[in-house]
Amino acid sequence: MRKHSLDRRQRKKQRKIIIFSMIGILCFFSVGYAAFSSNFLLSGRGTIIEKGKTISELKSSLCNVTNGDGLYMDNFEENKCIFRGENPNNYIAFNNGLWRIISIESDNSLKIIKNEALDNPIEYDTSGQNGFIGSTLSEFLKGEYYDSLSDQDILVEKDFYSGMLENGRLDKSISEIINLEKQEIYSGKIGLLSFSEYMKASTNEECKTFIDARPITNNSPCHLNNFLHSFKDAGGLWLLNSVTQSQAYCIWNEEHNDTHPFTISYYNKDKSSHEVSKVLLKIEPVLFLNGNITLTGKGTENMPYKISKIH
Numbered sequence: 001m002r003k004h005s006l007d008r009r010q011r012k013k014q015r016k017i018i019i020f021s022m023i024g025i026l027c028f029f030s031v032g033y034a035a036f037s038s039n040f041l042l043s044g045r046g047t048i049i050e051k052g053k054t055i056s057e058l059k060s061s062l063c064n065v066t067n068g069d070g071l072y073m074d075n076f077e078e079n080k081c082i083f084r085g086e087n088p089n090n091y092i093a094f095n096n097g098l099w100r101i102i103s104i105e106s107d108n109s110l111k112i113i114k115n116e117a118l119d120n121p122i123e124y125d126t127s128g129q130n131g132f133i134g135s136t137l138s139e140f141l142k143g144e145y146y147d148s149l150s151d152q153d154i155l156v157e158k159d160f161y162s163g164m165l166e167n168g169r170l171d172k173s174i175s176e177i178i179n180l181e182k183q184e185i186y187s188g189k190i191g192l193l194s195f196s197e198y199m200k201a202s203t204n205e206e207c208k209t210f211i212d213a214r215p216i217t218n219n220s221p222c223h224l225n226n227f228l229h230s231f232k233d234a235g236g237l238w239l240l241n242s243v244t245q246s247q248a249y250c251i252w253n254e255e256h257n258d259t260h261p262f263t264i265s266y267y268n269k270d271k272s273s274h275e276v277s278k279v280l281l282k283i284e285p286v287l288f289l290n291g292n293i294t295l296t297g298k299g300t301e302n303m304p305y306k307i308s309k310i311h
Contacts, residue, residue, distance in 0.1 A: 052294035052308040055108040063104070068203070069227075071104070076178055076200075079106040085203050086225045089299035091115070093306045094289070095151050100227060101305075102197060108291030109156055113193055113228070117237060117282035118145075124279065130242040132162040133186050137238060141190040141285060154310060158288040160191035164242050165210075165249070172210040174199055181241055190287045192240040193228065195249060202226035236281040250281055 053061070059081055062071040069085030082103045083090040090101040098115040105111060125135040132138050146152070163183035166172075172180075177196045199213050199222050206212060206221035213222040223229040229251075242248040294309035 052296045054294055055104060055110065055291045058295060059104045059108065074103070074200070076175055076196075077106065080104070082197075082200055083227065084201050084225075085227060087227055090227070091299055091301050091304035092295070093297075093304045095149050098301070098304060101299075102193075102201070102228075102286065105158070105288070105291070109158065110289040110291065110293075111158075111286065112289060113286045114284045117284050119282075121280035121282045122238075124238055124242075124248045124281075130248045131164065131184070132160075132192075132240055132242065133184065137192070137283070138186065138188075141192075141283075142188055145285060146190055151307075154290045154293060154307065155189045156288045156290050157187060157189050160186040160188065160240060160286075161194055161196075162186040162191070162240050162242075165195060166243070173208065177210060186240075190285050192238060192283060193286055194240045198222065198226070198228050198239070198251070201228045238281050238283050240286075 059071075063073060063081035065072050065084075069088040070083070071081050071088070071090075072084050074080040074082045080103060083101055092099050092101055092110070092112055094112065099112040100115055102111040102113055122140060123136050124130065125137065127136075129135060149155070161178070161181035162185070163181040165177065165180050174196055177199070181194055181196055195213065199207055202222045203225040204221045207224075207226075208221075213220060237251045239249040239251060289307075290310065292310065293307050295305040296308045297303050297305040299305050
């Protein structure tokens, strides 16, 4: 009788162990599935697919960096975030190519720049004018280049600040440069990188004023820790802004080799060899993507963000 009672207690104890073990296993898989399902979904055919993030979600989760590479709050425009640093995870696939995200704007639209320059160099303006609006460059971008894009439906028209900068005022701060850029507004879907955007992308604390981006020597603080400073193979790239003294800005390596770092320089349209109408430089188009999209991916070069849905 005692043996029978003992066996019954043992079986009861074993059942409890089994029940608690099953509960533990179920809890483990429930937590694991919750974590898994927050990033992935199961399709109707049983295929595991990545769950995308809206631009608003991406902005909320990433725009909190205060040092190193990453997405920072912009110090010059409310509710705008900008990528800064040597190589942040801001790669995005668009139009069968690789681009970089410059900023998430206050309305959640994405401002992106082509990761590599277009093959053919172009004059800033064949007639020699140095303002971006109406230039050969702007007409090419909104005409021939725009027509070549296959994903035109997600581009949005926004303001590009194309105002001229003053040559010789080397003490101007970034905010003063932005105010000058805003003196002329080009509204369109495609433009170029502005002078201030190049400066803001650097995390180097010495990149503060005009002279830090356009030095007399080649030791430019603004090209350090700057993902936009990736133009070694281009020879030179036009920027959006020009100069009041009949000149146009570009990012330029005078020696065309790696021993001389790129700095922001300019060409003028006088009778010298630096005449704007005669100089051919490459460009990396800049455009705005609709903020009502969902992205998958990690933003790395090997796993760039990809547009998975348009709302």
